[in-house]
Amino acid sequence: MTYAAVRAHTNIALIKYWGKRDEEFFLPMNSSLSLTLEKLYTDTFVQFDEELTEDLFILNGKKQSEKETGKITRFLDLFRAQAGVSYRARVASINHVPTAAGLASSASAFAALAGAANIASGLNVDLRTLSTYARQGSGSATRSIYGGFVEWNKGTSSEDSFAIPIDEADWDIGMVIIAVNRSEKKVSSREGMKQTVETSPYYPAWVATAEDDLSVIKDAIKERNFEKMGEMAEHSAMKMHASMLAAKPPILYFEPASITAIQAVQKLREQGISCYVTMDAGPNVKVLCRLSQAGLIKEKLKDFFKEEQLLITGPGKGIRELTEDELQK
Numbered sequence: 141m142t143y144a145a146v147r148a149h150t151n152i153a154l155i156k157y158w159g160k161r162d163e164e165f166f167l168p169m170n171s172s173l174s175l176t177l178e179k180l181y182t183d184t185f186v187q188f189d190e191e192l193t194e195d196l197f198i199l200n201g202k203k204q205s206e207k208e209t210g211k212i213t214r215f216l217d218l219f220r221a222q223a224g225v226s227y228r229a230r231v232a233s234i235n236h237v238p239t240a241a242g243l244a245s246s247a248s249a250f251a252a253l254a255g256a257a258n259i260a261s262g263l264n265v266d267l268r269t270l271s272t273y274a275r276q277g278s279g280s281a282t283r284s285i286y287g288g289f290v291e292w293n294k295g296t297s298s299e300d301s302f303a304i305p306i307d308e309a310d311w312d313i314g315m316v317i318i319a320v321n322r323s324e325k326k327v328s329s330r331e332g333m334k335q336t337v338e339t340s341p342y343y344p345a346w347v348a349t350a351e352d353d354l355s356v357i358k359d360a361i362k363e364r365n366f367e368k369m370g371e372m373a374e375h376s377a378m379k380m381h382a383s384m385l386a387a388k389p390p391i392l393y394f395e396p397a398s399i400t401a402i403q404a405v406q407k408l409r410e411q412g413i414s415c416y417v418t419m420d421a422g423p424n425v426k427v428l429c430r431l432s433q434a435g436l437i438k439e440k441l442k443d444f445f446k447e448e449q450l451l452i453t454g455p456g457k458g459i460r461e462l463t464e465d466e467l468q469k
């Protein structure tokens with residue numbers, strides 16, 4: 141087969157990945173753990189074609205620049221080298237991100253591209269190995285190969301720094317995403333983590349505590365202890381942001397509305413609603429909650445945010461191949 145289309149969902153880390161020990165192979169300083177999300181995903185079609193003289197990349201119907209296409213070329217080269225394919229490829233992607241959310245994600249993008257390239261090139265490696273390929277597009281993409289709660293084991297080399305599915309998250313788990321700001325982030329996560337590793341005196345503390353945090357959250361998931369899981373997720377996010385605030389120059393992703401969201405969630409907890417915040421390399425706030433309470437939480441958040449800024453999602457599945465019918469070209 142020379143073409144394939146694959147869907148991959150994005151994920152939000154509960155134990156964050158922040159910092160690389162190897163930038164070429166995207167080997168992380170610490171293991172991480174995430175929740176794959178149902179409502180945010182990318183569909184990607186890849187076709188290797190002997191007629192093409194260069195790779196072509198179309199995103200949401202728009203032909204991409206040389207720079208953006210170059211990233212795709214470097215990534216596809218991993219597959220071409222292993223599969224012994226020399227043809228250039230046509231790549232078409234559609235990001236299914238509700239417009240309000242403004243959460244286009246490299247995680248679903250590279251997981252979908254990896255999934256489609258794996259089939260289209262005839263390489264057909266297993267999912268675990270595929271996660272090591274996705275990793276080399278973007279670290280967080282490692283975890284988007286699988287659904288539910290997923291661990292990314294930092295490993296000792298490129299071969300064993302892979303994703304492991306932990307739990308399907310089918311026990312009333314959900315997220316309310318608060319889209320604080322839709323504009324491009326000022327400092328990319330790639331730059332932000334590099335600056336933190338190099339200059340933050342708090343970074344060693346981040347690394348020293350990450351493995352314990354991971355083991356606590358894995359226990360919490362095993363015990364289905366939602367509060368223990370949420371408290372640890374919130375702690376990991378705040379600790380990551382504390383490490384970057386101490387970088388030189390400081391990295392600050394919070395906006396006033398991010399603080400409003402965090403305080404609103406604290407209030408909800410005081411009212412007996414179990415929910416916790418997490419934030420990534422941007423001002424948006426994600427609220428980890430019981431899926432059955434997500435509607436109620438959204439209603440309460442409407443005191444501070446507009447309807448179109450709030451998105452409820454349940455856990456998503458791992459990557460899957462799309463049928464001809466599902467393909468929107």
Ligand code: DP6
Nearest residue numbers: 153156157278279280329330420421
């Ligand atoms: C804060 O995966 O975007 O979202 O590996 O350089 O592509 P690169 O970075 P990326 O970083 C994600 C950082 C984070 C935390 C996380 O997803 O674990």
